[in-house]
Amino acid sequence: MRITSKGQVTIPQEIREKLGLLPETEVEFRIRGNVVQIIKADRPSSRRSRVIRGLRGTATTKLSTDEIMALIRG
Numbered sequence: 001m002r003i004t005s006k007g008q009v010t011i012p013q014e015i016r017e018k019l020g021l022l023p024e025t026e027v028e029f030r031i032r033g034n035v036v037q038i039i040k041a042d043r044p045s046s047r048r049s050r051v052i053r054g055l056r057g058t059a060t061t062k063l064s065t066d067e068i069m070a071l072i073r074g
Contacts, residue, residue, distance in 0.1 A: 024050060
């Protein structure tokens with residue numbers, strides 16, 4: 001396995017599945033001598049917060065809030 005020019009490494013699918021490493025999962029790196037450990041961070045709500053933050057302000061419609069509410073309510 002090689003490190004890309006951007007410093008990236010692909011974690012094999014088998015390992016990701018076994019450890020539950022989904023996209024956007026936070027991980028930590030620990031150095032012990034010549035060994036680097038990748039550890040799943042223990043932050044259960046941070047993924048939800050990042051997803052919500054990522055969705056904020058992404059609407060591209062030119063409808064007003066009242067028009068959107070009328071569409072939602074039918």
